[in-house]
Amino acid sequence: MREDVLIRRIVVALDASRHSSDALRAAIDLARQTNAEIVGLFIEDENLLRLAGLPFAREVMSSAVQRKFDAASVERSLRASAAHLARELQRAAEPHHLRWRFVVARGNVDEQLLEAEKDADLLVIGQAGRRSHHVIEPGDTAVRVAAQATKTVLVQHPVLQRNQTLLIVFDGSPRAWRALNTAAKLRPRGRGELVLLTPPQEEIDRTQLDAELQLWCDENQLSARRVQLLDLDVKHLVSLVRRHHACGLVLSGERSDYPESAVRELLRQLSCPVLFVR
Incomplete structure (x- = not known):
């Protein structure tokens, strides 16, 4: 009962999705409560890079126009995303004088998150997934990490509840x-x-x-x-x-x-x- 809980490092999974923004806001709020260091983790998905290396890979745009989907363009896109997310983390953390770091890893997304949570006191991830019949379907990564992690994990939902219970x-x-x-x-x-x-x-x-x-x-x-x-x-x-x-x-x-x-x-x-x- 008397055991104190120290939350010194919060790792938040970042990507270009809205769910990632929800997770970042939650992580910032929690870091303010605990004075913890916040670590933004961006994972370069090796499956995406492997797909880009296939000779028949194509990207279909919203206009139905197709363009070649190659490793070089994916690498450029990943670098741009990482730079953008690092700036977002900085803008969110510095006004509150929080200690922060931005880390880029490459590999299987689930495996990298499960590895990162070992060095964290708290891992924050967005629910991700898609909306179906007024229900937000949880993403596979959120489900696997929440079920398999050995440390504490917060799965952040995009809907904010006014009640404090x-x-x-x-x-x-x-x-x-x-x-x-x-x-x-x-x-x-x-x-x-x-x-x-x-x-x-x-x-x-x-x-x-x-x-x-x-x-x-x-x-x-x-x-x-x-x-x-x-x-x-x-x-x-x-x-x-x-x-x-x-x-x-x-x-x-x-x-x-x-x-x-x-x-x-x-x-x-x-x-x-x-x-x-x-």
Whole structure:
């Protein structure tokens, strides 16, 4: 319970998409709360470069005009994108006097992100994907990284929620306390309510847990209440998030590791950021 959570380095995945801009804004806000260094990571996709090397590769423009899709043009485009994103990071970080770095890596996007998160205290990625029937489908990279990462990952959603209620899956384990302390670090003091979703576990001493939670709330100047979870499945979690109009969901605890299929459905159904705490 008393273990302090240090967030010294935040890595944010950057590309030319709108979801990347959402992730950058979230990372800047979190860096301001924690005084962490922010590292912008731009990955040159080796699959794109490999495709550009094929003799039959063509790029189809919006006007239906085709042009040759070659490695040299892709390299130029990647360099231009990197320079633009570095300037965007600088413009976002410097007004707040944040420490920042911009890093370029080349390789498989998923693998590079999973490698980068090992040296970070927090990885921030956009949900990416596409819009289908009024639902934002999560991108494959967001799903894989959220499911496989060994460190804490925030998947940022483009829809901003006005409500300040944050839901946290909390089973009283050391990992759950770490999630609670992480949430306290990432939220302004005195802002909003924490709703702790407690799974049905006979071994939990709920009286002692409530006393420890009250002490924690007093020390962190936060308001929290506990709600009994009936189940940890995705459908039940989504229902609770919607019922509370929550601004975010924090997954933690010893039973909160979900397979990629469940992570995909969770991100697909929710219209708020999801923080996966490890």
